[in-house]
Amino acid sequence: MKFEVEKEVNHIVNFIRDYYQKNHLKGVVIGISGGKDSGVVAALFTKALGSENVVGFALPCHSHQEDYQDAKLVSDYYHFPLYQIDLTPAFDDIRKEVGKIQTIDEITTKNSDINLKPRLRMSALYYMAAFLSEIKGGTYLVAGTSNLCELYVGYFTKGGDNVHDISLLANYTVEEVIAIGEYLKVPEKVLYKTPNDGLSNQSDEEKLGVTYRDIASYIEDKNSVSDAVGEKIERLHQNNQHKFHIPTCPREIEES
């Protein structure tokens, strides 16, 4: 796919400004993980709206303190405020309530735990967007940060990071996102960090079993990767379709 970084950056900035003007919106709330995607999204929004209309949130939930420091690198560089909302107590409370129903341990709730975190993050971001809209007298949106490669293989939590109000990177591969980040001078430590979900102690690529580079190649040309890799990507793609389309019962008797 053709890609010229300066043109694409101007195009995304115009996309944001047009959408905000047309809908009379004010600001944006971004969950800043300390990874490249949220760093690039923050860079694009500060360029489009000015840093005074961007608010970042670090949303730890049994997280490493280092993530906060990396998030701070981003907010310091682009001059927007970064607040922390610790979701660990809410997470622990839900587990505790569940534990009253039935004995649980970290093995049986592994999947539940991993996906609860992004859902609580989404909940906190919308909480703050509504609060800021109220006190600032103008609508704040919640920014999405997923890129094309993650979306293609369904690497996100349904009801978590896929719930947002505006999406900038959904049509750009990981390498293109990094190119945009380089152009906008996203701090190197953040931009080149090995992507991981901050949840499972594995890198994204270890979890997926394929590389983002292979996914990007496959999206461009299905014959550009080995059969084994292609099958793995296609299986992930198919198995995660349910995250995009909710099966809905049609009526038995259609209108005549």
Add this chain to the structure above:
Amino acid sequence: MKFEVEKEVNHIVNFIRDYYQKNHLKGVVIGISGGKDSGVVAALFTKALGSENVVGFALPCHSHQEDYQDAKLVSDYYHFPLYQIDLTPAFDDIRKEVGKIQTIDEITTKNSDINLKPRLRMSALYYMAAFLSEIKGGTYLVAGTSNLCELYVGYFTKGGDNVHDISLLANYTVEEVIAIGEYLKVPEKVLYKTPNDGLSNQSDEEKLGVTYRDIASYIEDKNSVSDAVGEKIERLHQNNQHKFHIPTCPREIEES
């Protein structure tokens, strides 16, 4: 729109069975509010899958105890287990964390608070669906409960009750849902309860400013209601489109 209750019920039951067979699924998790929609959804799932594959959850969050008793009427009648997960502590924790950033009160966080509750409910239902899938050795889905009238005017919380894995009532009006409930003998107290969100101390119709009957009429024939009512419904419909479609930046340079 044509509607014959027995045919539609058989049709929905077959829709559930087909989807479960085709995708090798096991059970369903339903948030039981004590209102008609979740009562009817529970009735349909117990008919389709057997009560042994249905698990109900009462999810209070600063709620009235009466809601639990009404939920229990449903689970008792259809013989599926009902568990309670109190989300009040998690809700209070998030508010407390936010209060560390800035002083908040119930007026400035009114919108934030109202919508946090369904988001926590969604999070808890997915937590339990993943947990049950793990311990029962078969996949549990999260059931949606929205009906056509609610969906038409966007009366749901984005990232809350609109996040689910299977939707049964999305193409049926409120009156049709009640007809299905009568046919399946949903307890009368639940079926005829004035619909309210359990969040704001107002009935749905008070909040919306229009009746569900008017919405149903309007969907069928836009000229069947007064101009003023029609305009109100259309405005709700348009203003909530953003809950259905997330604006996503396209690429500047399309593939040649």
